[in-house]
Amino acid sequence: MKKLWLIIQREYMSRVTKKAFILGTILTPLLIGGLIFLQVKLVGYKDDNFKRIAVLDESGILKKAPDNQKNIHFSLFTEGLDKAKKQVVEKQFNGVLVIPKIEDATSQRFTIKYYSDEKLGNDMSDDIESKIEDFIKDYKVSTLGLDTTKIKALKTRIEIDPDPIEGDEDASTVSGLVAMAIGGMMGFFMYLSVFIYGMMIFRSVMEEKTSRIVEVMISSVKPFQLMLGKIIGVGAVGFTQFVIWFILIGLIMTGISTMIGTDSAQIAASNPQMNATMQGVQEVQAGGKMELALTELQNQNWWLILPMFFIFFLLGYFMYASLFAAVGSAVGDDQGEAQSLTLPITIPVIVAIYIMMAAVRSPDSSLAVWSSIFPLFSPIVMPARLPFHPPAWQIALSLTFLVATVIGLVWIAGRIYRIGILMYGKKVTFKELGKWLFYKD
Amino acid sequence: MDILKIDKVVKTYDKHIAVNEVSFSMPEGVIFGLLGPNGAGKSSLIRMITTITRPDSGHIYFNGESLNSSHPEQIGYMPEERGLYKKMKVGDHLMYLAQLKGLSYTEAREEIRHWFVKLDITSWWNKKVEELSKGMQQKAQFISTVIHKPRLLILDEPFSGLDPVNAELLKNEIYELHKNGTSIIFSTHRMEQVEEICDKIVLINKGENVLYGAVKDIKQQFKENLFRIDFTEDQALLPDLRSLNIVEQTPQYVTLKITGNQESNVILRHLLDSGVPIRAFNEILPSLNEIFIRQVGESNIQQ
Structure with a gap:
């Protein structure tokens, strides 16, 4: 028994004290962590190109400038399109967003214009679209006289709940x-x-x-x-x-x-x-x-x-x-x-x-x-x-x-x-x- | 008391008979030569003595007791195929092997220190085995074999791979252990070493015991009654020796075979009386090498 213990000890110690073991044991999780970190960062990577955007609101639905985000800075502009464009050329803004008058509150399509020589990335235009969409939703709710709680009630989420016939486990x-x-x-x-x-x-x-x-x-x-x-x-x-x-x-x-x-x-x-x-x-x-x-x-x-x-x-x-x-x-x-x-x-x-x-x-x-x-x-x-x-x-x-x-x-x-x-x-x-x-x- | 007694031991592997009814005994305190050509069954026999394997039939007695699992701690074995864990430190390695032989932690440490000082290798403790030269590794291996002060030491080709200086050093250590009463089995095919070191031998061939006894008795047993007479001056003509059986004759010496009832003294006196100037008169005993070859047969020796 004592001999078996000695052998176990040697087999254990000779491996645990090896440099390769110590490095591998500590570095592997760090490496995995690093990889995961990188992956999450890359998958969640958003356009980090900072843009200042002038918003020209002809519709009057914006009570205030949309909330700024990390990489987009909005400011309401009231001095006309030509002046705004000029300021873009002068590099005070990266672009001008024009929200036209809303003709028909029931329309499901709505186009807003963006004037700039720089391209707007996918992520960024998605962000801007969803922001304006929220404003228009609020506008539609008030103009069409809709009930917000009823609208919320329209959304339904379906879940299948399989229950075993025998046994009482919730599966x-x-x-x-x-x-x-x-x-x-x-x-x-x-x-x-x-x-x-x-x-x-x-x-x-x-x-x-x-x-x-x-x-x-x-x-x-x-x-x-x-x-x-x-x-x-x-x-x-x-x-x-x-x-x-x-x-x-x-x-x-x-x-x-x-x-x-x-x-x-x-x-x-x-x-x-x-x-x-x-x-x-x-x-x-x-x-x-x-x-x-x-x-x-x-x-x-x-x-x-x-x-x-x-x-x-x-x-x-x-x-x-x-x-x-x-x-x-x-x-x-x-x-x-x-x-x-x-x-x-x-x-x-x-x-x-x-x-x-x-x-x-x-x-x-x-x-x-x-x-x-x-x-x-x-x-x-x-x-x-x-x-x-x-x-x-x-x-x-x-x-x-x-x-x-x-x-x-x-x-x-x-x-x-x-x-x-x-x-x-x-x-x-x-x-x-x-x-x-x-x-x- | 015999330290080791082998009694009609048989060991078969598959269908091959490795050891066939070998018997001999080894008195305590002698250096005992275990000889035989390659594949004769020496290793199989040693493995049974060290309890690695068990005989199929027959018995082995260690110090009068039937060999059992308590005996390996009194045996030190240096196999021909030997090695150490390359990545281990020499000190740790010896500690490990010593404790496996039943020494306590402190005993083992003391014994290793003692040997390190004795062999002047104190700086080795923290060296890895792989950093040592082959000869140095052999030294460490030898320490590991004797660290637990075995009563019986089994050395299988202990000098292979050693330079003459280290071989001499090792030989002296073996003699010292012998002087302190350790019984030593020495297995080799280097006959000159056997002749130099061993008191008693057993010769095994094809698994069978062919020769067993004290070295000097065996030499006597195989002697051919040859005598050689050297002269101080060249002798062109010898006195009348025709009645003798001359094997070889040169002006410097003559080799005679003395047979029957002739006595060496009579011949010597006859020569002296004839005025032949004699420098030496020797009996020629066969070397163990010759006996080995004669017994085993040249066809058997593969080296």
Whole structure:
């Protein structure tokens, strides 16, 4: 036990104290934050070309000059068009806006003139149009004698509220979309960590073998201890990294959202990397249902989802990490061989991520249900289904199979590992790996 | 008391018999040569002694007890295929390996300091392994092997990759450990080293024990009763030696095979009486190298 602890310690410390790790852990969130910031800034980028505009109001609907904006400054002009144009030439104004007399208050088309040699950008003309539109609306309401409250009452927003016939859960579209986002994020997270840390173990086992340290090591400790120590140590590294990322990204997100005054969900939604999983949030937004989504987020049963996610995460990590360790022990320094042996491990992970994407769309399809029970896929698919409240028996069945598989695979990996690390210069096939299982110590 | 007793040990891999009913015992405190050509089964045997693998049948006894998982802490093993974690600092690395051998943190630190001072390498503590030359890495490796003061030390080709100066240094350390009572298994195919260092040897070929005993007994066992007589002056004509079996004769020396009941003293006296000026009279014993080649057969040696 003391030896296992020593191994875990070394595996952990040797990685955590590396410059690359420290930089990667701190810089990645900063980079992501920077990218998001840039993106939000660019998407929300408005014409920053400052314009002073003279407004010549022939209609008399303007009681005062339209409110100034950041990049447009309006001033009412009463001295006639010719003089205004002259002042534009003299560069006192960038342009003259002429609002003609309103002939017919019921007309739905209305043209206003803008005199200038400079082009007016799309954003800017949109802004000006909407400002004048508001004035004309007010004018129409008063001339036509309309009731403002009745007009408001004309607007209706329709929402479909799907209610399950059995069970009492409220499954509105918003909650569906929120669940989709949470589920997708968890599945994606699983997928990433299996790859990053699984490959880390794989490389480290290979390195131990090629640097010939391994025979020195196993004259002091059992190969199984060495393998287990490595898996736990690297897992702890991953955990540390994720916690730091989580905190830093949280801080950066809040920082950005206060800086540009949008909420973090919007920021996340504008990030194309997260598109697949954040689609839910985007759709929620498109419907203007942000508050609803936020309450949905709070309404999630986090006391079930988070611990469950953690358990699936841990089991999934152990399952794939031990597979990577076993395969890593079997290859020498031959890169091609390494690739052909890791492929069979990476395929189920990739298939699982595709199933996960389908599962968040239709979490109760038979594909989603059975893959969330099948142990090779369940660590990725089941967490994605958790926000959709799968029946308890499915979770229990999935966990039972997964635990049994993990125990089995760790044992198998240990059997292969103990032979593999001492095997040099031999081309390894899967048939060979199978034989190693039955080698005596 | 024998520190190690190997009793009819068998180990098979797949269908290949690596070690076939090998038996020998090793008294405590000796330097013991484990010899054999490549692929003879030396490494398989060593792996069983270090509890990395287990024999299919037969028994290994360590200090009279059946070998178990408490014994590796009393064994120091430097494999032929050896290495260290390249990115680790030398000091940290030795601390790690020493603690894995059961030393406490403070014990390990003290022992490492002691060795660093002894070998005059105190500046190494914070150096990364990869910054050291190959020979320096070997030194660090050796420290890691003996840091826990093992009762049994197993060295597999310890001098490979070392320059003569460092090899000599290492040899002196081995002698010192030997003097302090450490039992040492020395595995190599460099016969001159074996002859120089080892008290006892076992020779393994194709997984089987072909020769076992004290170095001087083995030499006696394989001697051909050859004697060489050197003369101080060139002897064109020798007195009557025709009754003797002359193997080689030159004006400077003569090599004789003394057989049966002839005695070396009688021959020597006869020569002295005849007035032949004699500088030396030696028995020619076979070198271990010759014995090795004769036993293993030239076809077996791949190097």
